[in-house]
Amino acid sequence: MHSEPQRGFADSEFEARTRNAQSLMAQQGLAGLLLTAEHDVRYFTGFHTLFWQSPTRPWFVFVPGSGKPVAVIPEIGADLMRRSWLDDIRTWSAPSPQDDGISLLSDLLAPLARSGATLGVPKGHETALRMPLGDWERLIRALPGLHTADAAPLVQSLRMVKSDAEIEKLAHICAIGSATFENVPEFVHIGMPLDACFRAFRREALAQGADDAPYLVGAAEPGGYRDVISPPSSTPLAAGDILMMDTGCTWDGYFCDFDRNWAIGHASADAQRAYDVLWRATEAGLAAAKPGNSCADLFHAMSAVIRELDDNGGDIGRLGHGLGMQLTEQPSHAAFDHTELKANMVLTLEPSLSYGDGLMMVHEENIVVQDGGARLLTTRAAPTLPVL
Amino acid sequence: MHSEPQRGFADSEFEARTRNAQSLMAQQGLAGLLLTAEHDVRYFTGFHTLFWQSPTRPWFVFVPGSGKPVAVIPEIGADLMRRSWLDDIRTWSAPSPQDDGISLLSDLLAPLARSGATLGVPKGHETALRMPLGDWERLIRALPGLHTADAAPLVQSLRMVKSDAEIEKLAHICAIGSATFENVPEFVHIGMPLDACFRAFRREALAQGADDAPYLVGAAEPGGYRDVISPPSSTPLAAGDILMMDTGCTWDGYFCDFDRNWAIGHASADAQRAYDVLWRATEAGLAAAKPGNSCADLFHAMSAVIRELDDNGGDIGRLGHGLGMQLTEQPSHAAFDHTELKANMVLTLEPSLSYGDGLMMVHEENIVVQDGGARLLTTRAAPTLPVL
Numbered sequence: 001m002h003s004e005p006q007r008g009f010a011d012s013e014f015e016a017r018t019r020n021a022q023s024l025m026a027q028q029g030l031a032g033l034l035l036t037a038e039h040d041v042r043y044f045t046g047f048h049t050l051f052w053q054s055p056t057r058p059w060f061v062f063v064p065g066s067g068k069p070v071a072v073i074p075e076i077g078a079d080l081m082r083r084s085w086l087d088d089i090r091t092w093s094a095p096s097p098q099d100d101g102i103s104l105l106s107d108l109l110a111p112l113a114r115s116g117a118t119l120g121v122p123k124g125h126e127t128a129l130r131m132p133l134g135d136w137e138r139l140i141r142a143l144p145g146l147h148t149a150d151a152a153p154l155v156q157s158l159r160m161v162k163s164d165a166e167i168e169k170l171a172h173i174c175a176i177g178s179a180t181f182e183n184v185p186e187f188v189h190i191g192m193p194l195d196a197c198f199r200a201f202r203r204e205a206l207a208q209g210a211d212d213a214p215y216l217v218g219a220a221e222p223g224g225y226r227d228v229i230s231p232p233s234s235t236p237l238a239a240g241d242i243l244m245m246d247t248g249c250t251w252d253g254y255f256c257d258f259d260r261n262w263a264i265g266h267a268s269a270d271a272q273r274a275y276d277v278l279w280r281a282t283e284a285g286l287a288a289a290k291p292g293n294s295c296a297d298l299f300h301a302m303s304a305v306i307r308e309l310d311d312n313g314g315d316i317g318r319l320g321h322g323l324g325m326q327l328t329e330q331p332s333h334a335a336f337d338h339t340e341l342k343a344n345m346v347l348t349l350e351p352s353l354s355y356g357d358g359l360m361m362v363h364e365e366n367i368v369v370q371d372g373g374a375r376l377l378t379t380r381a382a383p384t385l386p387v388l
Numbered sequence: 389m390h391s392e393p394q395r396g397f398a399d400s401e402f403e404a405r406t407r408n409a410q411s412l413m414a415q416q417g418l419a420g421l422l423l424t425a426e427h428d429v430r431y432f433t434g435f436h437t438l439f440w441q442s443p444t445r446p447w448f449v450f451v452p453g454s455g456k457p458v459a460v461i462p463e464i465g466a467d468l469m470r471r472s473w474l475d476d477i478r479t480w481s482a483p484s485p486q487d488d489g490i491s492l493l494s495d496l497l498a499p500l501a502r503s504g505a506t507l508g509v510p511k512g513h514e515t516a517l518r519m520p521l522g523d524w525e526r527l528i529r530a531l532p533g534l535h536t537a538d539a540a541p542l543v544q545s546l547r548m549v550k551s552d553a554e555i556e557k558l559a560h561i562c563a564i565g566s567a568t569f570e571n572v573p574e575f576v577h578i579g580m581p582l583d584a585c586f587r588a589f590r591r592e593a594l595a596q597g598a599d600d601a602p603y604l605v606g607a608a609e610p611g612g613y614r615d616v617i618s619p620p621s622s623t624p625l626a627a628g629d630i631l632m633m634d635t636g637c638t639w640d641g642y643f644c645d646f647d648r649n650w651a652i653g654h655a656s657a658d659a660q661r662a663y664d665v666l667w668r669a670t671e672a673g674l675a676a677a678k679p680g681n682s683c684a685d686l687f688h689a690m691s692a693v694i695r696e697l698d699d700n701g702g703d704i705g706r707l708g709h710g711l712g713m714q715l716t717e718q719p720s721h722a723a724f725d726h727t728e729l730k731a732n733m734v735l736t737l738e739p740s741l742s743y744g745d746g747l748m749m750v751h752e753e754n755i756v757v758q759d760g761g762a763r764l765l766t767t768r769a770a771p772t773l774p775v776l
Contacts, residue, residue: 007622051617053603053636054716055514056709076705079615094705095720097513123521125485126443133511133524134538150522195599202600203591211583211619212590214602215441227467229439231599231641234395248441253619317464317482321444328442332483 004209005168007252009046011085013163018044021063024154031117032109033063033151036130039325040122040155044069045084048253049077057094058101058131062108072104102135106142113146120151126330127152156330160322162344166254167368170323170346173210173251174258174366174377180205180249181260182379185388190239190264194220194232197245205249215248215257215327220264224271224359228352239265243388244362248327255327257348258364258378262388274309274355275385278363281305281351282381285320285333289347289367289374295337302333302351310353320350323366345369346377392597393556395640397434399473401551406432409451412542419505420497421451421539424518427713428510428543432457433472436641439465445482446489446519450496460492490523494530501534508539514718515540544718548710549732554642555756558711558734561598561639562646562754562765568593568637569648570767573776578627578652582608582620585633593637603636603645603715608652612659612747616740627653631776632750636715643715645736646752646766650776662697662743663773666751669693669739670769673708673721677735677755677762683725690721690739698741708738711754733757734765 021033021044035041038052041061052059060072071081074094081089090104112119123129129136140146162170180201187200198216205213218232219225220243228246237243246259261275281302288301302319318337322329323346331339333349341347347369352362363381367374409421409432423429426440429449440447448460459469462482469477478492500507511517517524528534550558568589575588586604593601606620607613608631616634625631634647649663669690676689690707706725710717711734719727721737729735735757740750751769755762 048619049617050603050605050619055516055714056716056720057705074705077617080618095513095722096705097724100513121521123525125483125488125520127520128443128516128518129521130516132513132515132540133509133517134540136521137511152520152522199594199599203594206587206591206594211587212602212604214600215438216600217438229437229465230468231436231438317445317462317484326443328444332444334483336485 005172009165013165014044014046014085017158018063018069020158021154022066024157025063025065025120028120028154029118030120030149030151030154031065031112033120033155035061035063035122037122037127038130042253042325043155043159045071045081045086047071047077047081047084049080051077058135060101060105070108072101072108100132100135102139102142105139109143109146113143116145116147118147118149120154121148122150122152122155124150124152126156159324160330160345161342162324162346162368166324167344167346169252169254170256170366170368171377173249173254174256176205176208176210176251177247177249177256177258178379179208180247184260184262188237188243188388191236193234193236195234197237197243198232201245201247205247209251210249211251213247213249216245218243218245218259220244223268224274224356224361226358226360228360228362237264240268242271242361246362246364253325255323255325256366256378257323257327258366259362260381261361261363262386264388267385267387270356271361272385274353274361275363277305277309277353278351278361279381279383282349282363282365285349285351286367286374286376289341289349289369291341291343291369291371293341295331295333295339295341296335298341299333299335302349306351306353309355319352320348320364322346323348341369343369343371393560397553401553402432402434402473405546406451406457408546409542410454412546413453413508416508416542417506418508418537418539418542419453419500421508421543423449423451423510425510425515426518430641430713431547433459433469433474435459435465435469435472437465437468446523448489448493458496460489460496488523490527490530493527497531497534501531504533504535506535506537508542509536510538510540510543512538512540514544547712548718549730550712550734550756551732554712555732555734557640557642558644558754558756559765561637561642562644564593564596564598564639565635565637565644565646566767567596568635572648572650576625576631576776579624581622581624583622585625585631586620589633589635593635597639598637599639601635601637604633606631606633606647608632611656612662612744612749614746614748616748616750625652628656630659630749634750634752641713643711643713644754644766645711645715646754647750648769649749649751650774652776655773655775658744659749660773662741662749663751665693665697666739666741666749667769667771670737670751670753673737673739674755674762674764677729677737677757679729679731679757679759681729683719683721683727683729684723686729686737687721687723690737694739694741697743707740708736708752710734711736729757731757731759
C-alpha cells in the first residue's frame with residue numbers, strides 16, 4: 001500500500017473554497033450562506049467530529065459576502081473549532097431548547113434582514129435543514145425583510161469538483177477498500193453466516209487502515225439476490241449463493257463506495273451473464289467519463305450495455321453518483337442530470353440490472369475524471385464472476 | 389456473555405406503538421403524523437437499513453388517526469418495506485428531483501387539507517426534517533387548509549419509554565461494550581498512537597459481537613484532556629497521559645453510549661481526585677434514578693457531588709440523556725428538563741467536570757429505570773482511576 005496522506009487541509013484550501021463560494025454568491029445576488037449540515041460546515045471550516053451523530057445540538061456556519069465564515073456553535077465544540085482557520089466563533093451552552101442558537105443567529109443576520117438582502121440556504125435536492133423546523137420558522141419570523149433562496153446548486157457545484165488534497169484522501173480510502181475486498185477469500189467461506197462475513201469485513205477494513213466502515217450492505221441468496229439495502233441475515237453462505245458486499249469505508253472523513261460480487265461454490269450461467277453485462281457496462285462508463293460529456297451521457301453509455309439483458313435497467317433510479325465527504329453526493333448518472341463532467345470530479349460508476357425471476361445485480365467502481373479520461377481509484381473487479 | 393436476543397420485533401410491538409401514538413394524537417387533535425427521520429420511521433415500521441447514510445432519497449411514513457401507517461418511499465426500499473407489518477406502500481423511482489415523493493404525499497394528505505385538519509410533524513428540540521426544505525415548502529403550498537403542529541413531544545414521549553424487547557437489545561449492546569472496555573489493557577499500550585487505539589477498539593467491539601461501532605471519540609493528553617469530540621490524533625500514548633474513549637456501538641439498531649478513563653503509566657493526584665468525584669456523582673445519579681423523580685432531580689443529585697471540585701459542572705450542557713435507536717435521545721438530565729422518570733426509560737448518567745488548568749473529565753454509565761430503582765446495563769467502572 002502507498003503511504004498515508006496527511007490528515008486535514010492547509011488553511012489555503014478553506015480560503016480558496018470560501019473565495020469560490022463568494023464569487024458565485026456575488027453572481028447570484030446572495031448576501032450570505034447559512035449552513036447547517038455536517039458536510040457543508042466541514043467543507044468551509046474543516047470542523048470534523050463524529051459528534052454530529054447526536055441529534056441534540058444544532059451547528060451553524062454563516063459565509064458572508066466577503067471575509068471568513070462565522071461559526072455559531074454549542075460551547076462543547078468551541079475548543080475544536082478554535083483550531084480551524086475561523087476567527088469569529090460564537091457559542092452558547094447547549095442544549096438550551098428555549099434558544100438553541102436562534103438569538104445568536106438573529107443578531108448575526110439582522111443586518112441582512114434590515115437591508116432586504118437574500119440569504120442562501122441549501123434547500124434543494126439531496127439537502128436537509130439540520131436544525132429543528134420550529135426553530136427555523138422562528139428565525140424567519142424574527143427576521144422580516146430577509147429573503148431566502150436555495151443555495152444547494154451553488155454549494156454542490158463547488159463540492160463536486162475535488163481538490164488534489166481531497167483526491168489524495170479519496171484514492172487512499174479506495175485503495176484500503178480494494179485491499180479489503182482482495183482479502184475476502186481469506187476470511188469468508190461456505191457455511192459462514194452472512195452477518196459474520198460483514199463483521200469480518202469491517203475488521204479487515206480497519207486492519208487495512210480505514211478509520212471506519214460505517215456503510216456495509218449486501219446480500220447472499222441462492223442464484224442471486226433481490227434486495228441491496230438490508231442488514232445482513234444470519235443465514236450461512238451456501239453453495240450456489242451469489243454474495244454481494246457494498247461498502248463505504250472512511251479515511252479522514254472521505255468515503256469510498258463500491259461493491260464486489262462472488263459466487264459461492266459455483267456460478268449459474270444466468271449470474272455469469274449478468275456479471276459480464278455489468279462489467280462491460282462499467283467499461284462503457286469508463287470510456288464515457290471524460291470532461292465535456294454529461295452525467296446523462298454516462299448514464300446512456302452504461303444503459304446501452306445493460307439493455308442487452310434488462311429493458312429498464314432496474315429501479316435503482318440512477319447508475320452512479322458523486323463521492324466525497326458523503327457516501328453519495330451530486331451529481332447523479334441519470335437521464336435527468338445534464339451536469340457536465342469536469343476534471344477532478346470523483347464519481348462512482350454503478351450499473352445495475354434485473355434478471356431471471358426477480359433477481360438483481362449491482363456492480364460499482366470509483367473513478368476520478370481527468371483531462372485524458374477516467375482514472376480508476378478502485379482496483380478493477382475481475383472480468384468474470386469470481387467463485388469463492 | 390449471555391446469549392444473543394432475537395433480531396427485529398414481533399408485529400404486535402409495532403401495533404402497540406401505533407395504537408399508543410393514535411391515542412395521544414386523538415387527545416392532541418392531530419389527524420395524522422408525517423415522519424421523515426430514520427428513527428421515527430423505524431419506530432413505527434421496523435424498516436431498518438443503512439441506506440439512510442445516502443442523502444439522495446427522502447423516505448416518508450404517515451401515521452393516520454386509525455389503522456396502519458402508510459409508507460411513501462423510493463422503489464429501492466420496496467422489497468424491504470414489504471417485509472414489514474405495513475400493507476399500504478407507495479413508491480416512486482427515486483431520485484427524481486422534480487418530484488421526489490411530493491405528489492404522492494400531496495395525494496395522501498389531500499383529505500386532511502380539505503377538512504382543515506392538523507398534521508403532526510416533529511419540529512421541536514432534537515428533531516430535523518429529513519427532506520429538502522424546498523420540497524417541504526412546496527408540499528405545504530400544495531395543501532392549503534392543512535395545519536401543522538409540532539409532534540416532537542408526542543413521538544419522544546413514546547420513544548423514551550422502552551419495551552422489554554428494546555431493553556433486551558440495549559442490555560445486549562451494553563454488555564458487548566463492557567466486554568470491549570474490559571479488554572482494553574490487552575490491546576492498548578504505551579507508545580501506541582491514539583488512532584491505532586481507536587482502530588483496535590473498533591475491531592475488538594466487532595469481535596465481541598457488535599454490529600458496528602459508529603461512534604468513538606476520545607482523547608489522550610498529558611495530565612488530562614481538554615476536548616471530548618475530536619477525531620483521534622496519531623500521537624503515541626505516553627506515561628502521564630489520561631486516556632478516555634467514549635463509544636456508541638450498535639446491535640440490531642440500538643446503541644450503547646458510555647466511556648472509560650485510564651491513566652497511562654501513572655496518575656496525577658488531580659486526575660485521581662477528578663475521577664473519584666465523577667465516580668461518586670454517578671453513584672448519586674444511580675440512587676436518584678427512580679420513578680417519580682425528574683431529570684432535573686437527577687441533574688441536581690449529580691451536580692451536588694461535582695460541585696466539590698467544579699462550580700459550574702463544565703460546559704457539556706447536561707449530565708446525561710436518553711438512549712435507544714439514537715446515540716442520544718430525549719430526555720436530558722439538565723436543570724431545564726422536568727421530565728418525570730418512568731420505569732423502562734433507558735438513560736445515560738454522564739457527569740463531567742472541569743479541573744486544573746483547562747482540563748476536563750467525563751464519565752458515563754448506561755441504566756434502565758425500574759420500579760425498585762436503577763439497573764446498570766454497563767459493567768460499573770472501577771471506583772478508582774485505572775492505570776494502564
